[in-house]
Amino acid sequence: MASELRDNIPAFGEGGDETQEVGLSNMSALADTGFANNWKEALILLLVACGVIGGLELIVRGFDVPAYTFPAPSEIGESLWHNFRPLYWPHLLVTLKVLLLGYLIGASIGILLAAIITQFPFAEKIVTPYILLLVTTPMIALVPLLVQKLGFGIQPRVIAVALASGPMVMINSATGFRRTDLAKLALARSYGATTFQIFTKVRFPLALPMIIVGLMVGAIFGLLTAVGAEIVGSGEGLGNRLMYYSSRIQMANFWSIIIILATLGILIYVIFYWIGKRWASWQA
Amino acid sequence: MVQAVSRSESPASSQTSGTVLVEHATKYYKTNTGSVHALEDINLDIKKGEFIAIVGPSGCGKSTLLWAISGLHDLTSGRVVLDGQTVDGPRPEIGMIFQEANLLPWRNLQQNIEFPFEIKKVDSKPFQPRIQELLAEVGLSGFETKFPRELSGGMQQRASIVRCLSFDPEIILMDEPFGALDAFTRDEMNLLIQKLWMETGKTIIFVTHNVAEAILLADRVVVLSPRPGRIAHIFDIDLPRPRTIEETYSPPFIEKIFEIKDTIIQGEYRPDHVAELTRQVAGVARGIEDQFDGK
Numbered sequence: 001m002a003s004e005l006r007d008n009i010p011a012f013g014e015g016g017d018e019t020q021e022v023g024l025s026n027m028s029a030l031a032d033t034g035f036a037n038n039w040k041e042a043l044i045l046l047l048v049a050c051g052v053i054g055g056l057e058l059i060v061r062g063f064d065v066p067a068y069t070f071p072a073p074s075e076i077g078e079s080l081w082h083n084f085r086p087l088y089w090p091h092l093l094v095t096l097k098v099l100l101l102g103y104l105i106g107a108s109i110g111i112l113l114a115a116i117i118t119q120f121p122f123a124e125k126i127v128t129p130y131i132l133l134l135v136t137t138p139m140i141a142l143v144p145l146l147v148q149k150l151g152f153g154i155q156p157r158v159i160a161v162a163l164a165s166g167p168m169v170m171i172n173s174a175t176g177f178r179r180t181d182l183a184k185l186a187l188a189r190s191y192g193a194t195t196f197q198i199f200t201k202v203r204f205p206l207a208l209p210m211i212i213v214g215l216m217v218g219a220i221f222g223l224l225t226a227v228g229a230e231i232v233g234s235g236e237g238l239g240n241r242l243m244y245y246s247s248r249i250q251m252a253n254f255w256s257i258i259i260i261l262a263t264l265g266i267l268i269y270v271i272f273y274w275i276g277k278r279w280a281s282w283q284a
Numbered sequence: 285m286v287q288a289v290s291r292s293e294s295p296a297s298s299q300t301s302g303t304v305l306v307e308h309a310t311k312y313y314k315t316n317t318g319s320v321h322a323l324e325d326i327n328l329d330i331k332k333g334e335f336i337a338i339v340g341p342s343g344c345g346k347s348t349l350l351w352a353i354s355g356l357h358d359l360t361s362g363r364v365v366l367d368g369q370t371v372d373g374p375r376p377e378i379g380m381i382f383q384e385a386n387l388l389p390w391r392n393l394q395q396n397i398e399f400p401f402e403i404k405k406v407d408s409k410p411f412q413p414r415i416q417e418l419l420a421e422v423g424l425s426g427f428e429t430k431f432p433r434e435l436s437g438g439m440q441q442r443a444s445i446v447r448c449l450s451f452d453p454e455i456i457l458m459d460e461p462f463g464a465l466d467a468f469t470r471d472e473m474n475l476l477i478q479k480l481w482m483e484t485g486k487t488i489i490f491v492t493h494n495v496a497e498a499i500l501l502a503d504r505v506v507v508l509s510p511r512p513g514r515i516a517h518i519f520d521i522d523l524p525r526p527r528t529i530e531e532t533y534s535p536p537f538i539e540k541i542f543e544i545k546d547t548i549i550q551g552e553y554r555p556d557h558v559a560e561l562t563r564q565v566a567g568v569a570r571g572i573e574d575q576f577d578g579k
Binding site for chain 1: 431
């Protein structure tokens, strides 16, 4: 009887690495760009990267592009190599500190607020316009005002980062928490689940993919705001270094900072890509 | 074979365990456009181990009745009594099987089956052998670590049956469980349900809009009238068990289909009307027969 009942289904995750990759990276916003599936693809990706950098080097040298317009990639590499520890690292730490502090505050308030507010549709209606206002207003604009009140410490920047990332996390998480699958709630309730059990075992897992997307977008917004705030109102941090090096026309150093910032951004993406893969891969 | 867990072991069980009594169940829904009268004075007395099917036109309140029995929805008036106790919320002796398999997509099969134990805060270890037996019985052994999206619709619904039976509920409520499946998978699932029911002796209340399915499975078929749902008639199905798919084409079976379908359409049981209908269909059948003979 048992064997008669067994359906024929296509073998999932057994068709080599590529099928596995497609199956696991089914995460809405993060799914589009994957990483190398095997050494062959990795080699091609590496070759293309070398080609782009080498090509830039050739163009800059061949056309005698002045260093203040665009320094040769090799000069930027040299600047990174020699100056990273002594000059850039302390400022990177400052930026990271501001980003992490502000993000932790903003994201946790964002998730909490989303979880609570979505339980009360009318309260959600009242709050949503203000959240949208926070999302669309560049928080860097607040920094001069905050600096006036709080001085040149890290507080104004932490507040700006929290205000930039929090609403982003909240608005996406709220979308997740609003996904109420009535059949699944009924299932849990039919076993006598408490409100708390329904939250931890149904609502939260159901919302998790959207929360992760919100956390990623919030982190990127936080980074942008942290750097922007340092440009506007700080004597330290990577944003401040951008101003400093460009005012001195030290373009190799300037571009080194840009590369560090880009790496940070990519790192954020990669971290959340893996989190999504681990915790939200069930979502088609 | 799955053994029903010995009832003498569980102190909650008594003579009345597994009985369902519905008394004067009436339900009004409030909607944006006003009040909808869904159920009107439903009375049912369901014995332990009985297999009841509830059929009726769509919107007649058959699901509403089932959800009221489950304790998930309230009645406007009247009451549901399980094992001698009035229902006022979800009850541990009830297991539900839903329209879709309703598995949690972020859990694998094993974790889905253990979900009721987690909610009830009951250690699932003593139940593992039973779960393994059930998985083998429905043909899902070896699929424990698969996620729902890796399973076909039929496999998902079988997993949800295992999830429901794993904690050994006395009463199983099924809300159009196989509506989303194709006809062949549906037949398979019906035979499986019949087998599990014959082995475990559970009380089953089964809501469906498929009359043949209802006759195949049930001891009694309850036909509801169009909204507001009243009991139009209750048909006893005394065909021998186990019933097979082939028997659904046998004369006594088709007779039942005629009776029940006519009752659904008429909103009441009218033997004279059924007889007229039967004569008409017999005439058509003779016409076809003559055509074949003529060739």
